[in-house]
Amino acid sequence: MPLEIRPAEPAELPDVADLCVAAYAPFLTGEGHYVAVLRDVARRASEAELLIAVEPDGEVLGTVTFVPDGGALGEIAGSDEAEFRMLAVGPAAQGRGVGTALLRRVLDDSRRGGKLGVVCSSLPVMRAAHRIYEHVGFERVPGRDWSPRPGVELLAFAISFDSRGVT
Numbered sequence: 001m002p003l004e005i006r007p008a009e010p011a012e013l014p015d016v017a018d019l020c021v022a023a024y025a026p027f028l029t030g031e032g033h034y035v036a037v038l039r040d041v042a043r044r045a046s047e048a049e050l051l052i053a054v055e056p057d058g059e060v061l062g063t064v065t066f067v068p069d070g071g072a073l074g075e076i077a078g079s080d081e082a083e084f085r086m087l088a089v090g091p092a093a094q095g096r097g098v099g100t101a102l103l104r105r106v107l108d109d110s111r112r113g114g115k116l117g118v119v120c121s122s123l124p125v126m127r128a129a130h131r132i133y134e135h136v137g138f139e140r141v142p143g144r145d146w147s148p149r150p151g152v153e154l155l156a157f158a159i160s161f162d163s164r165g166v167t
Helices: 010-027 032-039 041-047 098-112 127-135
Strands: 004-007 049-054 060-067 081-089 117-122 146-149 152-160
Touching: 004 098, 010 032, 010 041, 010 049, 010 060, 010 081, 041 049, 049 098, 060 098, 081 098, 098 117, 098 127, 117 127, 127 152
Parallel strands: 081 117
Antiparallel strands: 004 049, 049 060, 060 081, 117 152, 146 152
C-alpha cells in the first residue's frame, strides 16, 4: 500500500480530528473531556508537527503528533529526546501498517534532528499500540510511568538511538 506521510494541511484538519476520535473511541470510557483534546488538531499543528498518512487518493488513514523539541505538548521527553502523542489510525485502516509507517517517520525525523531517543505515553489498555512500539524497538520504562490526573495512569515507552540507529 503506497502511503505518503506528510504534515497535515489546514483543509484536512477536520478529517484528522474525526479520525482521532474514531480511533480513540474504544478507550474513551469516562474520558469524554478528552474528545475535545483529540479534536484540537489546530493546536497540535501549531505547537508541534501534525503528521498524517494518506493514500494516493488523499484519504487520511492515520495521524501522529510529533513533538521534536518539547514545548506545550511535551510531557515526558528529556532535552535530548523527541516525543510523540496521539498516534491514531482510522478503524478501517487498522492492521495495514499505517501506525508503523507513522512511527518510523517519527523515528527517522528524530534521528535526523540529532535526538538520542524517542518517548511516548500510553494507556494500559492500548495493547495494539504497545505491540507496534515494541515491534520497532521501544521498551517499557516503568520508572517514567505517570498520571496526568487522578484515575488516569499512563505507561511510558522509550527507544534509544546509537550510531547504528537503535539500542
